[in-house]
Amino acid sequence: MRRLAPPLLILAAVAMAALALAVGIGSVPIPPAALWAVLTGSGEPLHQTLVLELRAPRALAALAVGGLLAVAGALMQVLLRNPLADPYVLGLSGGAAVGALAAMLLGLGSALVSGAAFAGALLSTLLVFGLAHGTGSWTPTRLLLTGVVVASGWSALVTFMLAVGPTRQLPGMLYWLMGDLAYARSPWWALAALAAAVAVAVPLGRSLNVLARGPLQAAALGVAVRPLEWGIYVAASVLTAVAVTTAGSIGFVGLVVPHMLRLVLGNDQRLILPAAALAGGALLTLADVLARTLIAPEQLPVGVITAMLGVPLFLYLLHRSRG
Amino acid sequence: MARGRAAGLRAALAGSLAALALPLGALVPAHAGERCVEDDAGATVCLDEPAERIVALSPGAVELLFAAGAGDRVAAAVSHADYPPEAAELPRVGSYDRLDMEAILAQRPDLVVGWSSGNPSNQLERLDALEVPLYRSEPRELSDIPATLERLGRLAGTAEAAARAAADFRAEVDELAATYADREPVRVFYQIWADPVMTVNDEQIISESIRVCGGENVFGDLERLTPRLDEEAVLAADPEAIVSGGMGEADDSWLDAWRRYDSLQAVRAGNLFFVPPSTLQRPTPRLLEGTAELCRKLEQARR
Numbered sequence: 001m002r003r004l005a006p007p008l009l010i011l012a013a014v015a016m017a018a019l020a021l022a023v024g025i026g027s028v029p030i031p032p033a034a035l036w037a038v039l040t041g042s043g044e045p046l047h048q049t050l051v052l053e054l055r056a057p058r059a060l061a062a063l064a065v066g067g068l069l070a071v072a073g074a075l076m077q078v079l080l081r082n083p084l085a086d087p088y089v090l091g092l093s094g095g096a097a098v099g100a101l102a103a104m105l106l107g108l109g110s111a112l113v114s115g116a117a118f119a120g121a122l123l124s125t126l127l128v129f130g131l132a133h134g135t136g137s138w139t140p141t142r143l144l145l146t147g148v149v150v151a152s153g154w155s156a157l158v159t160f161m162l163a164v165g166p167t168r169q170l171p172g173m174l175y176w177l178m179g180d181l182a183y184a185r186s187p188w189w190a191l192a193a194l195a196a197a198v199a200v201a202v203p204l205g206r207s208l209n210v211l212a213r214g215p216l217q218a219a220a221l222g223v224a225v226r227p228l229e230w231g232i233y234v235a236a237s238v239l240t241a242v243a244v245t246t247a248g249s250i251g252f253v254g255l256v257v258p259h260m261l262r263l264v265l266g267n268d269q270r271l272i273l274p275a276a277a278l279a280g281g282a283l284l285t286l287a288d289v290l291a292r293t294l295i296a297p298e299q300l301p302v303g304v305i306t307a308m309l310g311v312p313l314f315l316y317l318l319h320r321s322r323g
Numbered sequence: 324m325a326r327g328r329a330a331g332l333r334a335a336l337a338g339s340l341a342a343l344a345l346p347l348g349a350l351v352p353a354h355a356g357e358r359c360v361e362d363d364a365g366a367t368v369c370l371d372e373p374a375e376r377i378v379a380l381s382p383g384a385v386e387l388l389f390a391a392g393a394g395d396r397v398a399a400a401v402s403h404a405d406y407p408p409e410a411a412e413l414p415r416v417g418s419y420d421r422l423d424m425e426a427i428l429a430q431r432p433d434l435v436v437g438w439s440s441g442n443p444s445n446q447l448e449r450l451d452a453l454e455v456p457l458y459r460s461e462p463r464e465l466s467d468i469p470a471t472l473e474r475l476g477r478l479a480g481t482a483e484a485a486a487r488a489a490a491d492f493r494a495e496v497d498e499l500a501a502t503y504a505d506r507e508p509v510r511v512f513y514q515i516w517a518d519p520v521m522t523v524n525d526e527q528i529i530s531e532s533i534r535v536c537g538g539e540n541v542f543g544d545l546e547r548l549t550p551r552l553d554e555e556a557v558l559a560a561d562p563e564a565i566v567s568g569g570m571g572e573a574d575d576s577w578l579d580a581w582r583r584y585d586s587l588q589a590v591r592a593g594n595l596f597f598v599p600p601s602t603l604q605r606p607t608p609r610l611l612e613g614t615a616e617l618c619r620k621l622e623q624a625r626r
Binding site for chain 1: 402415416417418420421422423424425426428429431440441443444445446448453516521547548549551
């Protein structure tokens with residue numbers, strides 16, 4: 001374990017720094033002394049509201065959602081043995097989007113929108129599971145194809161709802177689809193899910209490493225392939241569902257963060273999974289700070305920033321890994 | 324513009340009256356329910372003191388507040404709140420569909436005027452949770468506009484100015500209706516958007532203006548509030564007049580697309596009319612200007 005500790009410590013420090021930035025920076029400047037006063041339990045009421053009611057919950061939600069998406073993405077890539085896999089590839093975000101948009105069309109409040117998104121995500125998971133399970137043998141290819149086709153179905157429904165939706169609701173619906181931490185209500189579910197996932201997945205890291213090389217090899221080495229694969233599928237789905245329910249379908253983090261980490265740290269799941277939790281969380285937290293403040297008081301969708309930060313970083317790492 | 328200046332003057336007058344009344348008001352204990360109004364979401368909004376730091380979350384809310392005599396009590400607004408001209412100088416708190424919560428709270432508002440169908444519902448709920456007094460505005464009929472003026476005036480302590488503005492609005496709408504509503508009906512297609520072609524049904528406030536002017540919305544029976552159409556549907560309905568807004572306050576290019584259809588009665592009779600969209604598409608007192616303009620155009624179509 002000595003080999004694994006340094007990168008994780010560095011990433012943990014980065015994540016803490018990102019959290020500190022997110023709490024310290026906003027469209028209202030708060031001097032460091034006033035910020036310290038708030039954190040130690042005194043300070044002006046306005047500053048207390050800004051830091052404790054607005055910034056801190058949102059920063060923690062960003063950390064948790066980024067971590068969830070990156071871990072879910074890493075798991076999906078192992079499961080499907082496909083580098084293009086991300087948490088949304090099997091249609092889960094589509095199901096969640098259909099649920100959320102339908103709730104918005106019905107004029108339901110934001111708690112019910114979240115609930116409908118979670119229900120949609122679970123429905124999509126069960127649908128893909130049932131269809132891919134079907135009869136006879138299944139392979140990751142079959143799962144992937146089922147998921148991609150179900151995702152297309154959801155996306156058609158989403159387009160339909162956007163087309164018939166009242167004009168005034170369109171911005172809200174589009175922002176949900178782009179992903180937006182302004183929707184985050186409470187970060188605790190997401191943080192708990194993230195902690196639980198990492199705690200369960202890391203001890204299984206050795207089996208995941210073997211599975212990543214191929215199911216035959218894994219079976220030969222005594223790994224129970226089928227239960228492990230379904231376990232990964234269910235775990236990744238639940239993590240993604242929690243993330244999407246908290247903040248809409250934020251793209252990019254789940255696809256690219258695991259790849260970035262593999263380029264730097266190598267493909268050992270015992271390291272990659274906790275590292276993905278920290279790095280994904282840090283990336284999304286930083287991106288959300290920028291989204292809130294870059295053109296404040298106007299607010300940007302966070303998905304724009306994750307891609308703008310992540311694409312050059314990823315291309316640089318890819319380039320460096322060649323030489 | 325004349326109306327804008329008048330509203331500004333009223334606001335200034337109301338402000339100085341309020342400044343005189345304030346020390347006296349402070350001596351009188353506040354009676355529960357005295358400064359309470361019901362908002363468009365059916366919630367009761369109560370203030371102990373007249374609101375002095377109001378944040379308006381839609382361009383329409385800004386116009387309504389200024390017209391209600393509370394212009395000098397508006398502390399901040401969302402972007403694109405450009406009317407009356409003084410509003411352009413206000414500090415901004417994001418756009419109506421993405422609010423900057425920090426900027427709103429930093430204004431320490433004693434009243435926020437939100438827009439139920441335009442502002443993100445989760446952000447309005449958050450304001451409620453933070454116990455910021457929130458008035459949710461959603462005028463759907465012409466009669467909602469003077470009613471909103473009166474309610475906002477009550478909350479801002481400018482009830483007198485608001486009552487005058489409301490009475491003016493009602494009187495002028497009544498006058499337009501008395502002049503035009505019973506004239507020979509004109510079948511109207513009102514276009515709110517060009518790509519795709521969009522119109523309004525009879526539940527939308529613009530259709531009420533059309534009825535005041537003695538017009539009849541050819542797509543009034545459609546089910547959706549703002550239906551999307553194809554050009555064939557317009558050709559089939561064959562309106563006697565086509566009225567459109569545009570991308571700007573003087574951009575009538577949307578009408579050009581219809582000129583190639585000689586089969587349309589409106590085209591043959593030259594009844595293609597432009598009405599500046601901000602006067603007809605925002606549910607504010609300026610709707611009166613737009614409605615008066617619309618009535619004149621439809622009268623032209625009758626000749």
